[in-house]
Amino acid sequence: MLARAMTNFVIDGSVLEGGGQILRNGVSLSALLSKPITIQKIRNSRKPPGLRNQHRTGLELAARIASASLIGATNDSTEIEFVPGHINISNHYHADSVTAGSTTLLLQIALPLLLFSPKPAPPSTLTLYGGTNATMAPQIDYTKHVFLPFARRHFGIGKFSLDIKKRGYFPKGGGEVHFSVEPLSGPDQKLRNITLLERGKVKWITGIAHSGGLPHAIGQGMIAGAEKQLAIAGYGKKQVSQTSTSVQSPGDDDVTVSIQYVQEPRGLTKGPGSGIVLWAELEGGGMVGGSAVGTKNKPAEKVGQEAASQLIQGLENGGCVDEWLQDQIIILMALAEAH
Known part of the structure; x- marks a missing residue:
């Protein structure tokens, strides 16, 4: 078990489906709340368990954005420690899963960190390399045409753009995606709450x-x-x-x-x-x-x-x-x- 400060919040990564989403959400919230975390039993329900290339790459990307100390983020690791620092808005970041690891999963962990700024700031930009259309993650077209428009329409996230420069298919990957988002600025700028109960036709x-x-x-x-x-x-x-x-x-x-x-x-x-x-x-x-x-x-x-x-x-x-x-x-x- 990793050595950690007593103040670390410990998350059991085997909860519910025991996949990668609890890892991504946990790290994003840790950075936004400035609260150190330890995540154990990572991807416990997957075979094999532990970090794959795209998960490790996503953690490293989040650590760069949040000036965080990251311990244990190696392939196959089932436990990591993430101690966030200052979130750096309006920078350009890049991440490469090397394999056909999903670019959409890299975007999922980074996006929440780029949504807010204490004062008006230019957009943050990401260049992501890897797989764009895989079986075990949302395809980049789903992110572009479903998730991001929905988030803009209902939650009021800042202006964004997503450009698919090159598609990366399994198993070789090699895709390239450019993304930018303008942060909500000021203490009163928040994501809108949402009530969506009636589906309609x-x-x-x-x-x-x-x-x-x-x-x-x-x-x-x-x-x-x-x-x-x-x-x-x-x-x-x-x-x-x-x-x-x-x-x-x-x-x-x-x-x-x-x-x-x-x-x-x-x-x-x-x-x-x-x-x-x-x-x-x-x-x-x-x-x-x-x-x-x-x-x-x-x-x-x-x-x-x-x-x-x-x-x-x-x-x-x-x-x-x-x-x-x-x-x-x-x-x-x-x-x-x-x-």
Whole structure:
């Protein structure tokens, strides 16, 4: 067990799902509250447990932003100590998971630290390298089109931009993402509280199918699979164009579905890959998403079907957000002003 001061708050990383989110939220809150923590049994429910490359890289990024002392952050470690210092706003930071480790997980741990400033300050910027579209983390398109717009709309986070310079697919990674966010400044600038209880009807469904180093037919296959699954769920007949698909739901309450295909320029990605992200906008202000990543020997149509099935299941669950968005906004809810 790591040596630690008596004032350290000890967090059991095996609580609930025992994954990486408790690690990211714990470290972010530690930095914001200036409270040293020790996290034990990290990723206790995963096989193998302990830190992977992207978790270690995320901890190192948070430590740089928060001028923190970080002990025990090595691959496979199941315990770390994080002693925060002064948070440095309006700087440029970069982090590289080296592998195909998720850039979205790096952003998750850094973002809360960059949201606040005691006085007006320029945006903070991040350059993140690694995987952009992986199976065990939100795809970068989900972060760009679901999480960040939702956080801006409901919690009032500062102006942001996210630019996907290069996609990184498993197993080679090599993706590059540029992100900037303007901090809320002054003692009265806080995240808004949120009350989202009524889902309302689906306004529209949008999506992005993407591929790199693969034939154009892969993207069209993912779109075809998604639209077929949506039609089975009752969203109506399809109308296909070269770059997108429209689906009209029968009856008075038409739901437009538009899926765009983005093909990465030849030679830009380190290795081939593909994926699709879909999201539904709800009348009550909520958002529900679904996604899937292409893998070797899996037909493109099946990838699209999986993403659509995930979206449909999320809508059928009846919530205002999907389980992944819920997971990511918990820390924003904790930081928001009280009612």
